[in-house]
Amino acid sequence: MTIKEFKLPDVGEGVAEGELVSWLVAPGDRVEEDQPVAEVETDKALVEVPSSYDGVVEELFAEEGQMVPVGDVIISFRVDEEGDGGGGATATDAEPADAQPDSPASDGSEPEPDAGEAGDDGADAEPDTPSGRTFAPPSARRLARELGVDVAAVDGSGPGGRVTEADVRAHAEGDAGSADADAADAPEPRPAPTPTDTGSDGRKSAVSKRDAGGSAASSATAAGGPEPAGRETTLATPATRKVARDRGVDLDDVPTDETRDGEAFVTADHVRAYADAVESAAEPTPEPGPTDDAPEPAPAGGAPETATASEATTASGDETVPYRGVRRTIGKQMERSKFTAPHVTHHDTAEVDSLVDAREDLKPTAEAEGVKLTYMPFVMKAIVAGLKRHPYLNSELREDDEEIVLKGDYNLGIAVATDAGLMVPVVESVDEKGLFELAEEVNDLAARARERKLKPAEMKGGTFTITNFGAIGGEYATPIINYPETAILGLGAIEERPVVRDGEVVPAPTLPLSLSIDHRVVDGAIAAEFANTVMEHLENPLLLLNE
Structure with a gap:
């Protein structure tokens, strides 16, 4: 296999950039050529961007809600090519096959590796589905990601075994009693892997780590704050990574007991709790004396003022609508x-x-x-x-x-x-x-x-x-x-x-x-x-x- 990068095409007359509204696929999903992989808003329309490849989604390079210039790489795929050994080091180095629950097995149009190529432990094998491919519309795949459901494991009731949204919900309800505690607490979309996971030749991904120095966390630790975890790899959803960026937190420093596919998994609540602890430890302690009666300093980031403004907006009956997407x-x-x-x-x-x-x-x-x-x-x-x-x-x-x-x-x-x-x-x-x-x-x-x-x-x-x-x-x-x-x-x-x-x-x-x-x-x-x-x-x- 080989890694193919896909750039945002020109999606409209004179359009230089578009807002990536939503992903219709996740890392590990198998896609076909011309299958929509993302929704992008331009000055005149909301358009679906089709894939140029048959393969498996390797990495997402943009967050939902991000403005992406035309010509920037937004997604990469693992694509089978004749003569490359039908699997080989590229796919194995990029991400273990057992870390891709949404990936159906290769269909009949792609050569399957024999036992010798797959290796002794069968690490390159992908889970089988009845037809070798999961048929599901983007809406059903999106719902599956939201509910933490492996779409390849859902029995489809539609024509030709097509998976519907009702099938996804029924599968999620049926597994609710036997699901792991972490999935039951907060089912979230499967996270996009970091560059360390994917081997993307050094390209900076929208889900890559923040400043490795972690100066804020170091200062907080010196002041008696929480100890940074200091991991090399952390899995998290795009939404959680956005929270981390907004709070200035390195995801690898956030403590967590949850795991996904053998890697540490961090939720938005973990990030907020860690950020609050770091900010509290970093606050200056007022010296005793006449200054005791002075107003307390606001926490870093001006959170109280933001909350007050929000409460005032809500109390006045006004509604704030984001100026973005097609309207912007x-x-x-x-x-x-x-x-x-x-x-x-x-x-x-x-x-x-x-x-x-x-x-x-x-x-x-x-x-x-x-x-x-x-x-x-x-x-x-x-x-x-x-x-x-x-x-x-x-x-x-x-x-x-x-x-x-x-x-x-x-x-x-x-x-x-x-x-x-x-x-x-x-x-x-x-x-x-x-x-x-x-x-x-x-x-x-x-x-x-x-x-x-x-x-x-x-x-x-x-x-x-x-x-x-x-x-x-x-x-x-x-x-x-x-x-x-x-x-x-x-x-x-x-x-x-x-x-x-x-x-x-x-x-x-x-x-x-x-x-x-x-x-x-x-x-x-x-x-x-x-x-x-x-x-x-x-x-x-x-x-x-x-x-």
Whole structure:
């Protein structure tokens, strides 16, 4: 076997980093190529990052909640390669096989070592499962880690023996009476091994040890505080390691009687108790005399002030919500766009009687072909007509090169609101597709966006964006440009509104339009002419036959 490192790929247009929201695998899990291993949030979406390898998870190099630059190593795998002896020193040196309870046996597609290669004690052997592989969705694997359950030991009740969340819970409840005391007290996810365990060529892991000097612990010991354990290796969950970092504690110094796979295992409670003892021992003792009446010094780290502020927040009824993930990255992108490109928004209204009639006439034909026909394909074709006449709205300003690139493709991004945040899948080559083809593609992309099943490539390459806030409610808005594009068109709801015809006020279906432009590239007059072209094609749908 050999160790393969996997870097965070480019998961979105112009994305330089992403927040690792959650791991979908743990060290020891066997994964297949294209199987999701992590969820990463970018400025537009929550995406699943697939593995590039078939193998066993060796080490996780990032913590949940950590911002990771594109190109940084986030995970490593043990991968079988032909001719390497089917196991060998790499896997044995990295971590004993008996320390990987979640690792199923090799499946039939991978050569199995014979008895001579495995060694006398069979250390390289992995536990068998009925099929040689554990079939379980990420949600079931995550629950298994939370409950401290070996997913490979769970009997699956789903199709083909697939393990469900209910199977994991039932297994955990069934083992509750016979589980070890440490697992019963605090079942936690299987910890990521340290570089000493994994042999990762000196790469610093997100779960590696802190300052080996341990100056705070040494000072506390000199003052009569707890004696540091001074271990070489300590197992702990990512959450526990975060607590240790926040409290400035070296995990190898934290006393514990618990073990996992023969190694010392530390919980968050152990860390807090040790940190409190160290801080108490390190506090200066007030000298007797007039200073006895003075206020006592606050413990290191200002904990009392933090607690007081928290209590005050709770007492006032306010709620604090972390500004991170999709909301933070969207905020950064919107800030960049708003403060880089001077926005101007042009509003207008199209009278769309003929468009409504045309859609009604085409709906039966579309339904016969299994297509749900909305107004969006008509709008997309009208926009392409406008972009062809006014190419500066289909452009990008490259400030460093001092040039404006007029795009030759007509790739329209469609903003989709999802539970995970705003996603903008891109429909490519709109000028080359018919109404029904566009309708089918838009419906498919929107559905997969809401299910978080979009591929990163499907959100790249847009030249102009459409946002349909009218689907939720509203007439006009001031949409923010999807930078580095130079324009975005917002659509209000198509409703009957009063219009003046032949000197009389009559009801008619109208479509409000809100066009935001980058005023560095597009003049207001050009924006108005573009809007007029779009409205001309929406009010006379037969013109779309030329597009």
